Amino acid sequence: MMKNYCSSIIAIFRRMDPAYDSLFSALYLTVPPLLAGFYSLYSLKPFSIDFVLLAAFMFLGIQTFSSYKDKLTYISVFLLLVALFQFIVNIFIAHPTVIIVCVFLIALPILAVDKIRSACLLALTQLALFLNGSWGWYDALNGIIEVVVMGIMVISCMMLFEYSFSKTRMRAHLLYLIELLADAFNIMIFPDKKTAETYLVNKHLLAIPLNYRADFLVEHLFSSKQHIFLHRLFTQLTKANRLIVNEDYYFQKNIAYRNRACLAYFQCRKLFREITFLTVYLNNEAEIQKLLPNTKALMSNINGSFKIIYKAIRTQESIEATLSDTITNQWLVDCEKLKKLCTATLDKEILEFIYGIKCLITDIRKFEEILKNHGDVRHE
């Protein structure tokens, strides 16, 4: 009973956040301020609100960068500005005009540079908090030490998170990608919405109330479910590309895992392109069935193979042959016969469908090979 409740709750959260992106982002935003809080308590240093928020702002800022170089540059610029503002506010707190002139002269040239504008804006937010604080040389120096300690803490947390969670994140993205591919394939081949949904692994990504996301907004512009799914896949591929292909990893184990995950990711990208050819299936279903009677059997076979690939990456089970040789070979033989018989009457859409399925068969088999040879994608 308890287990059922737990799995239902997990299922709801998975629908809201399928690749655990929000979960990890929230965790990244919670741990450094929490550590800062503990540091304040146990170092017997007076608790400082700026100290806690500084970490949160820094983590919000570095989320947009992929490379370590950019992240470290961002942190350095941010800390430098915060330290400078802290110094100015603490020393000139009794002379507001001096503070205003100094802030204006410092902020004006820095805000004009695209790359460091956001760091400067967050530093200005921090400056506003300093206006509420105490003043004097001692506090200025103390504040700068706080800023340096916080910088070290944030960089350590960044490394720690990379070491602990990168593999899990990459794997979650891959799994969600395969789920979406399976869903998109089902949407392309099942005419009835209900039938389609019984086959869906992931059902739909839950758009909870108060939602304000660009991908959902653009999705509403498309009339067909097929295009909605293709767009959803496009969005997920972009996110996975950032995390698996573009992200800079420092630790060797993550780099090695990334190299293996890349193979699976590129294969997913190929499958996505092939699924695009299947958008024409529902319009020509009867005709295709008449020309190639084994098509339905092949479709359920391909559908099953998506599930096997998903399971193989998720668990540590060794992968079996995903596609049945008998069914696929029979279908390919039928295609060859068709080629010789009646090409004159064949519609362009049917040709597209046949080509798409042929490529899909080839690439699913390649995927199988990748999982057999580079099976470590599944592990850890």
Place this chain on the structure above:
Amino acid sequence: MAMYAMNSLEKVVTKNWQMSFCISVAFCVAIFFDYVSNIAFGYWIPMTVAIILSAVSQGQGAIIRNALARVSGTFFGVTLGFLYANIFMTSSYLWMYSLPFIWFIGYYFYFITNNYIIYATMIALFVPILDAISDNAFLLEYGLQSTYFTRLGFTIIGAFIAVSAIYIIHRNSFSAQPMMKAHTENIFKMQAEIIRLISKCFFDAEFSDKDLLKTIESHIFSITLIENIYLNIGYELDQNEDKELFYQCLFRFIEKLLSCSRKLLCIINHDQYSGIISNCDELKQVFAKLADKYNNIDEYFAGKTDNSSGKIAAILEKINPKDKFAPEYLFIETAREMSLLLDNMAYDVYNKYANSHTKCNTS
């Protein structure tokens, strides 16, 4: 060309300085208000200005949306904070340990929904609580006076300063329309480059994986960016229904275009030109023309027409039915689909959305 590049660079630099001047002035005015008011929590004004203007990279619409969300988020935040401090924290200090959990849940939902109200609520909830913990003055920090009358009041003043600044000082430099236009242009330029590279790969077997990947990434980056700009563009001052319809049409067009590109990429992944359909040079010309068309899409939006779709259709008609199973046939069919797509979009833009497109261009 060099002159044109210089001009656009100068424009970007000028725009950045205008933006920077506006933000600096707004922030300094906020600090001035803080000092003039001389009331506790006056720092809330410059803090609000900086937080609202941190959306500057997403344009005017995002700033206005953030300002509205910040005011409502502060209302929810101070209400929750008031209840939390007066009900729980006065009864036992142990409730303090629930704060990290509340922080985590709040930001988790913020990241899921991307709703700025939640972010503003969290800041309005936590800054005073942390302030209160550090000063050991809960009830003073969370009385009605210090929540609704001062913090909420100061937030409204801060939001007013930020929004007024972007309306009064260099209003155009904050508009997202030029950014939208620049990235839309980049999408079509990259589309032209993708067509050129794909054709090279299919007909000449010259495949530069790196170039193609780089072009696709730039293409995708621009698409993702215009989707994000579209999210807030509705809040801009000069947004109207015509423009909204134009953007909707643009996104549908891009989706269809992406489908065609995917088909072409799939074909070059699996096959190459086999020579079944003869006249390779003519086919290459078709693709060169298609790439050109996408490269100069502005001219077609301004009313230019050509017969390239008809020419591709003529080539397709000449193909022997028994050769239609060859990948070349689908390759050329997809090219025709892309050419027709552009023709239809250009027709719509020229006849239906001409005004909004011109406005987008001039802004």
